[in-house]
Amino acid sequence: MHFLWGVEEGHHKLVFKNWDSFCLPRKEGGVNIKEILSWNKTQLMIWIRKLELDSNTIWAEWVKAYLLKGKSIWEFQVTTAHSWGIHNIVSCKDSLIEHAGSLERTRSLLCKHDFKKQIYKLLRPKGASFSAYKTLGDPLNFPEHIVIGLLAAQDKLAALDNICKRGFLLANRCALCYYQAESRNHLFFECAFSSEVWQAITQWLKIPAITGFSRLIRWFKACNCGVSRAKRLFKVASLAFLVVKHRILYLLIDN
Structure with missing residues (x-):
């Protein structure tokens, strides 16, 4: 997109359409570029999915043993003692529940084979029909x-x-x-x-x-x-x- 916003010798081009609107699907007036904040949250939900589906990965086993300690990920609350990465994952979990409307729907989304597509669709900005x-x-x-x-x-x-x-x-x-x-x-x-x-x-x-x-x-x-x-x-x-x-x-x- 350099041709649109490109900066040269301290001058940048005028664009009367914000970046979020370019990240919308084509049917909503965008060019279908991934909106990075929503996509990052979607990617972080992979870790929640590992815990939800009882993955046997080393990371999931470590979280269950040393962080959750018998609790569900949905009941887990972070403290200042937890790492920046755990804070981000739990924050994305809460954001997804808010957008989905209920914990049941959130858990249902994580079980779908195309869960990343479904979650991104839920989290991304929305636009009017074009x-x-x-x-x-x-x-x-x-x-x-x-x-x-x-x-x-x-x-x-x-x-x-x-x-x-x-x-x-x-x-x-x-x-x-x-x-x-x-x-x-x-x-x-x-x-x-x-x-x-x-x-x-x-x-x-x-x-x-x-x-x-x-x-x-x-x-x-x-x-x-x-x-x-x-x-x-x-x-x-x-x-x-x-x-x-x-x-x-x-x-x-x-x-």
């Missing part, structure tokens, strides 16, 4: 194309209108045509440069003109233009990346 995920988040696309398409669909790109809304005092003029205010719709559909690119794409795919994101998404879902879905996704995602790349190059030339 209807365009199959179109813009296809794993066949390049990561850069997926992210740019996702930011564009959610109107989270660092276009000048979004930058100005956040208090930056800038002249809002499109970096490609220097004529109108720069917004997502202008950058991708209304700008003279973008219109030429779209015209070439629609002629290439032999489809009607596309004039906005809502129409683009509907076209993906409903049309049958004679090429495979994977190729259509690749071409339009590449287009989104191309427009943004040229916009950045124009800004660099001006500066």
Whole structure:
């Protein structure tokens, strides 16, 4: 993700989408990156599972003999005498019970063969449903194309209108045509440069003109233009990346 947040000579890029939202599944508007805190808790639950299923590992036997001393792991309470690792494991146990809603459900989750997947799903951040995920988040696309398409669909790109809304005092003029205010719709559909690119794409795919994101998404879902879905996704995602790349190059030339 360096291309998105990359820092160079003390300057970092503007991104109007936080990291937690990138860690959501594609169907919730993310790119399906593991959220590290939730995943770490999930991994720590492996040790609780060893105790729950009476594992005969050396570690489990040691914990039973010297820490639990006949008690269940669910009854065990840490003290200042216990190690940092034991504190973390017990803390994750309590967090999982809280998210699961009951001890019975927690123990049931630990017994499943896909317990890590189930526990991570329970602990990770949640997002609203994102209807365009199959179109813009296809794993066949390049990561850069997926992210740019996702930011564009959610109107989270660092276009000048979004930058100005956040208090930056800038002249809002499109970096490609220097004529109108720069917004997502202008950058991708209304700008003279973008219109030429779209015209070439629609002629290439032999489809009607596309004039906005809502129409683009509907076209993906409903049309049958004679090429495979994977190729259509690749071409339009590449287009989104191309427009943004040229916009950045124009800004660099001006500066």
